[in-house]
Amino acid sequence: MMIPAGAAIIIFAAAFHRDEGKFPFADRFEPEIWLDGRAHKEPSLVPFSGGPAECPGKNVVLLTTTTLLAITTSGSSSRSADGTFC
Numbered sequence: 001m002m003i004p005a006g007a008a009i010i011i012f013a014a015a016f017h018r019d020e021g022k023f024p025f026a027d028r029f030e031p032e033i034w035l036d037g038r039a040h041k042e043p044s045l046v047p048f049s050g051g052p053a054e055c056p057g058k059n060v061v062l063l064t065t066t067t068l069l070a071i072t073t074s075g076s077s078s079r080s081a082d083g084t085f086c
């Protein structure tokens with residue numbers, strides 16, 4: 001396939017991320033794929049995109065969500081200066 005110079009293209013990751021023919025875990029909650037190496041074997045699995053267009057918020061998101069997950073699953077809680085829980 002030839003793509004003309006200057007053409008705009010859209011890569012709709014949600015479409016192939018949910019393709020069960022490509023990813024057996026496509027429609028399952030299976031976070032283990034990020035720990036056991038399966039996700040890293042799939043270069044087309046790009047929740048934050050990749051290359052020059054990669055999401056600049058990626059590390060903020062991973063830090064925030066893992067911190068929140070650690071707090072909520074550890075049984076402890078964290079309180080901000082104004083007294084609200086986070």
Ligand code: HEM
Binds near residue numbers: 046049
């Ligand atoms: C779960 C959370 C998030 C996901 C899954 C996500 C995913 C993405 C993806 C896939 C892109 C690339 C879009 C493209 O191909 O053009 C993108 C771009 C971008 N994201 Fe995120 N994002 C998340 C959160 C955030 C946050 C928290 C911020 C800011 C603090 C952020 C800032 C941006 C910006 C500014 C771009 C555009 C980058 C550019 O065009 O150069 N994102 N994000």
